[in-house]
Amino acid sequence: MKLFLATAIAALCLGSAWAEPTATGDLGLVIERATGSVLLIDQSERAALARIEGLGDLSHASLVYSPDERFAYVFGRDGGLTKVDIVTRTISKRVMQSGNAIGGAISDDGQLVAVSNYEPGGVRVFDADTLEMVADLPTGSKTIGLVDAPGRRFVFTLWDAGETWIADFSGPSPKVTKIKDIGTNPYDALITSNGRTYIAGLFGQDGLTALDLWDETPVPQHILPNYGRGKQEMPVYKMPHLEGWALADGEFVLPAVGHHEVLWVDAADLNETGRTQTHGQPVFAMARPDGRHVWVNFAHPLNDTIQVIDTQSKEIIHELKPGPAVLHMEFTPRGHQVWVSVRDLDKVIVYDTRTFEKIGEIDAASPSGIFFTARAHKTGL
Missing domain, CATH: 2.130.10.10 (YVTN repeat-like/Quinoprotein amine dehydrogenase)
Incomplete structure (x- = not known):
């Protein structure tokens, strides 16, 4: 029996020594929308x-x-x-x-x-x-x-x-x-990283609605009453994704529905602080993890472009043309790279976020969403 146990333990140890360890913190998945597959990336x-x-x-x-x-x-x-x-x-x-x-x-x-x-x-x-x-x-x-x-x-x-x-x-x-009393036709929403503020975007009327989830019974707070779709007839080619809204340096950066602009809103009092005119209708407005820059992509037919906005000046400081149908962006956890899905090129392109230089690309079948595993540790993602 002792010999059997010793042999079994030795085999387990040997098997452990041979096993290839797998660390997941450097990994992610890309949705390949046309083929029903996901691509595992490093x-x-x-x-x-x-x-x-x-x-x-x-x-x-x-x-x-x-x-x-x-x-x-x-x-x-x-x-x-x-x-x-x-x-x-x-x-x-x-x-x-x-x-x-x-x-x-x-x-x-x-x-x-x-x-x-x-x-x-x-x-x-x-x-x-x-x-x-x-x-x-x-x-x-x-x-x-x-x-x-x-x-x-x-x-x-x-x-x-x-x-x-x-x-x-x-x-x-x-x-x-x-x-x-949230509003007419709310189309998407976000929650802040501390889990306190939930904001719903409205398609059927002007403005947005915020809830303070720290309240025992949250009361709707209607914000940005002079912005929205309700009072103007305008084509909306793609609804913005509100989970792609940015929170940078104490301000929300929100893609405007149907407008060629992003909105700046004070995160403390939820009042508008400015607007930045953009190349097209924003889909994602995503903050680099340090909050200094916001990267914006756009709806069809102007979806070959990304613009980078400086959060201090609220001005566009750089523009890239990755290719047709830029659908999604994902920053590495510390923000030194951004990965961009370009559906109609069948590519994921990687950029250095400080030099804006292209530093790599990966073949992918009609790529859309890019998701790094660091999301596992963030509320609302």
Whole structure:
């Protein structure tokens, strides 16, 4: 028996010595929207490591990471929820949870994954380990702006009803708080990194609506009443993504719906402080992690361009032309690089954020969203 145990221990040790360690902190995934696949990338090597296929319709897809950065939960447009293991580079689990989904979130403890649905509407919540459904929250409306909030909560907004719901999963059963008077047709929302302020953008009327989630019963605060779509007929080629709004040096930088400009809003009192005219209708306005610059991309037909805005002067200081259909940007965690998906070139292009020089590119099939694993440690991402 002793000989058997010694041999087994030796084999385990030898196996451990042979095992190739996998660190996930340098990795990320790129959505390949046309092929239902994700591309595993290494930011230091500026290289693609593997392609993982079989994720369904990724024409409007996003993902979140488990706290240990090993698993990605991919939300497909077809209602598919796919758990991807980036260490083994395989699909761990996959469920079809609705007919049409629009994104999702993971709870702050990493135990629950919530999915926001257009069809049949509502939010469904799943066990992060097994992907078994633990809660179904029907709303009778398309749901948008789903984010995680501290305290095992999810916050989301109803397009049809103009309400925001806060679902608290900290107890034995979910407790839902419904807040009315958010506004007409809220189309997306964001939450600040401290989990306090939730802002919904409105498509059907002027302005936006903010909630202070530190209040026991948050009261809607309507902001920017002189801005919006409600009083003007203007074509909107692509709705801005509000989770791509920037918070830089104490100000929000918000893409204007239908306008060729970004708005600057004081993060403390939520009053407008300025506007910057841009190349086109902004889609993402994303702050470099140090907050000094904001990078902006644009809707069709002006989507071949990125502009860089200095947050001190609020002026455009640089313009790049990566190629047709720039869909997304992602900064490395300390901001020395930005990775840019250029769908119609089938490329992800990497730029140095200080010199603006191109320093690498990766082949990808119709790339859209880029997600580094550092997102695992940030609220609302």
